[in-house]
Amino acid sequence: MITGAAKRTHKGQPEHTGWLCLRASLLAAGLLVAGSVCAQMAETPDPAPQGVTEQQAPAQPDPTADLALKRDSTRSELEALSKTITLSNDRAAQLQAGIDDLEKTSESLRAAIVGSADKRKALEQQILDGEDKLTTLRTKEDAVHASLRARRGVLAEVLAALQRMGRNPPPALLVTPEDALASVRSAILLGAVVPGIRHETENLAADLKALAGVRRDITAQKQALGDDMTARLEEERRMNMLIAEKQKLKQRSATELASERRKAEQLAAQATSLEGLIGSIETQIASARDAAAAAKAEEENRRAMSDAQRAEARELANSTTPDKNRIAPAYAFSDLQKKLALPVAGSILRRFGDADGTGHSLQGMMLETNAGALVTAPSDGWIVFAGAFRSYGQMIILNPGDGYHVVLSGLEGVTVQQGQFVVAGEPLGTMGNKRVASATALALETERPTLYIEFRKDGKPVDSRPWWTAADTGKARNDS
Known part of the structure; x- marks a missing residue:
């Protein structure tokens, strides 16, 4: 006799209400993580060359060479970005107006040129530092991708377990005495399996969260580098204008x-x-x-x-x-x-x-x-x-x-x-x-x-x- 704590499905199989909720939540979490992981993995090609079997041990990566390649890739990306940066006509006109307002003396022009040089060098150092930060973020992104690739087997096991649970739900815990042994066995199985599945699901979700955070940081760093490059271009134009004005004051023919x-x-x-x-x-x-x-x-x-004069x-x-x-x-x-x-x-x-x-x-x-x-x-x-x-x-x-x-x-x-x-x-x-x-x-x-x-x-x-x-x-x- 089935108690009120259980019900029958459309096929007549008894299911416990709590088990339905637990299985539904695990299945939803597992499928959500699975879909996200698969999407992330699809974006990054597997680095293993064709023809390499699972039994073959992959060569150990060289951290120095990998960092050099990552740095070169970042520089190529920034060089491409720099070619897209231009100075608007309005901004160029504003710079020229600022030069026109300067007092045209050797002293004032030299002071303006030195100040412009200081600002430009500071921007160039910021760009170098930003390049290093972007390289580090790219390395972190690769590390998370590697972690996700390494968890492919775990992900398959989680999905398989959830799939098996969906096809073969255990009997209700409050049923007739003849189902008691099966109920106890199911409870033992769930007690052993469910925590592990939840743990692996949480780990996969944490990796995805870390990857999303790194990508946000990469986007922000690229935006900051673009701003610095634009400011450097403006300062370069301003300095060239100042130098041209100073050249006009030279007395040598x-x-x-x-x-x-x-x-x-x-x-x-x-x-x-x-x-x-x-x-x-x-x-x-x-x-x-x-x-x-x-x-x-x-x-x-x-x-x-004298020594005193030099000290003074x-x-x-x-x-x-x-x-x-x-x-x-x-x-x-x-x-x-x-x-x-x-x-x-x-x-x-x-x-x-x-x-x-x-x-x-x-x-x-x-x-x-x-x-x-x-x-x-x-x-x-x-x-x-x-x-x-x-x-x-x-x-x-x-x-x-x-x-x-x-x-x-x-x-x-x-x-x-x-x-x-x-x-x-x-x-x-x-x-x-x-x-x-x-x-x-x-x-x-x-x-x-x-x-x-x-x-x-x-x-x-x-x-x-x-x-x-x-x-x-x-x-x-x-x-x-």
Whole structure:
């Protein structure tokens, strides 16, 4: 006799009301997770190559190589995104109006250019950091997909169990005595199976929730990168306008500049070393010779000061903002240790003393940058050379005084001229779209643009690490 706690189905089979609810909820949850998991798996192709059987053990992935591939994929994605970003006519007109409102003096224009350069470099660093974050999120996304692929067998078992339960429901628990043994057996089976099914269903649902969260983060990060790229494009346009205005104030004639540029190119073609190039430039090019003389005069003036006067000058320099229109370095270069910012937004690939790929030690440092990255003066100084030299690409040599020279090479374009005095942070040029032929035959692991930096003291290379700020010194790329 069937009690009121049970009922008969349309086929006459008794079913317990509680069991109906439990089975319905498990089936609904299982089917929901199954549908979501299958949809997610369909979006990601199985990486296993054709012809590989289940018995064959897959090769262990190389984390370093996988990260490098993920980074390259992210960069390609961002490069494609950057090509879609344009500057509206209205925004360009607003930038031009802002330039027109500026006071057209050398001091105001230089201050505006340095400020623009600071903002542009900060945006370029934000883009680099955002690129790393996007790569990390892509790696997390792959990890969740791998977890879901690994649970294919579990998912099949969950669905099979639910399907079996649906086809063969256990008898009601409150039935006639002849069904008691079957009821007890069903209760034992449900007690053993249902918690496991619920646990696996919850795990699968958690994976799906994590995947949805990662994808939301990826979308937000891509939007932030797009905004940064747009802001960088605007700042690049503004800086070009400012530089064009500043060029109009130059007093040296175009004929004089062209003549000196040709002479510098001839000297560069004849020189066999950096030391030889610097020596010939500073003796045979009038503007470079004047710059070297000004640097030496400034150095002699500092040497003529007493210790007390030098200390007073350092204290004054540290307590006030240097005049942007200065015509000599605000600080002695030897006093600038731990105070210089890297001239470009990027990550350090090699340092002074590392192997250079030819069996020798590197005499400078190499930075990996984004395409078109802005290069600025690391310190005040005079430009003694700006042009192409051997396999160094476009190169700039800065004389900051105190017997030092700062060499920057690997640029695609330069915006300064020989003999020009620049202040720290003033734009010098831009990087290209890929690495130029290496000046030191480095066997680098990248084809991206790289800037080579070399400090020289009295003609000899020295380690530049003591001059960079602590934050910049730590910007080594970690591929592990």
